[in-house]
Amino acid sequence: GDEALKLVRAGIFDESTDFTDEISYAELSEAVEKLTDSTNRSVENKRTFFVLGDSLTEAYGPSSSTKGWPEFIENYFTGNMALTNYGIAGINTGTYFNSAHVRAPGYYNKMITSVRKGDYVVIALGTNDSTLWGWGDMTKDQSRANYYRLISEIRAQGGIPVLVGPVGRNETDEDGNYKESDPDIIPVMQSVNETYGVNVPIINFKDVSFDRLSAMTAAERSEFYIDSVHYRAKGANMVASWFEELVLVSDE
Numbered sequence: 001g002d003e004a005l006k007l008v009r010a011g012i013f014d015e016s017t018d019f020t021d022e023i024s025y026a027e028l029s030e031a032v033e034k035l036t037d038s039t040n041r042s043v044e045n046k047r048t049f050f051v052l053g054d055s056l057t058e059a060y061g062p063s064s065s066t067k068g069w070p071e072f073i074e075n076y077f078t079g080n081m082a083l084t085n086y087g088i089a090g091i092n093t094g095t096y097f098n099s100a101h102v103r104a105p106g107y108y109n110k111m112i113t114s115v116r117k118g119d120y121v122v123i124a125l126g127t128n129d130s131t132l133w134g135w136g137d138m139t140k141d142q143s144r145a146n147y148y149r150l151i152s153e154i155r156a157q158g159g160i161p162v163l164v165g166p167v168g169r170n171e172t173d174e175d176g177n178y179k180e181s182d183p184d185i186i187p188v189m190q191s192v193n194e195t196y197g198v199n200v201p202i203i204n205f206k207d208v209s210f211d212r213l214s215a216m217t218a219a220e221r222s223e224f225y226i227d228s229v230h231y232r233a234k235g236a237n238m239v240a241s242w243f244e245e246l247v248l249v250s251d252e
Helices: 025-032 069-075 107-114 127-135 140-156 185-196 205-214 218-222 233-247
Strands: 005-007 047-053 081-087 120-124 160-164 248-250
Touching: 047 069, 047 107, 069 081, 069 233, 081 107, 120 140, 127 140, 127 185, 140 160, 140 185, 185 205, 205 233
Parallel strands: 047 081, 047 120, 120 160
Antiparallel strands: 005 248
């Protein structure tokens, strides 16, 4: 039959499902089979797929050589969905709420009031939090509380939140080996479920990216990154394909 790619939503899992670890592909595949209404909406009643993120998700536009991965998501799913990208470079889980933010006045309020029942909201924040943890300007407890606030307010609007862990940076250790980066973000996301019992799925980009990128040479990785963190078009498309692999399931 025709290929139909469906975004897995948190609400279809049983209450007993444990999301303190990253979602497994098998769990997602089984859950997708339970979706019954995603293909029955009219064009006027599309679900929106929101992305909340930082410079790794920002829409830079056609003239920029730097790209955010949501720009390529629509290559990997079709159907009754509309993408709305709320990525802002430099943002973290705390400043996202700041309506007076220099680059995003009223951005959060605009997003949260746009969420409707059944919309998916991907929370791809944390990279800039982890930098602040190192400087001591933000604590992990503050980040955990910020994630919980996001999740609670998204659900209050009827939205379906999903946490997305970080993609690895293009960095090597002193021996020239690919270096694991931002190791604490996934544990903090897991602790949101443990502390607040919210049972939100976690998409673990970190482990997938480490496995894939560590198998490349430095020269090969440089084809995907414009610097140590941000993506060229090829890299953003690669991350979007991982999103399909981890979250979207093809009906064959």
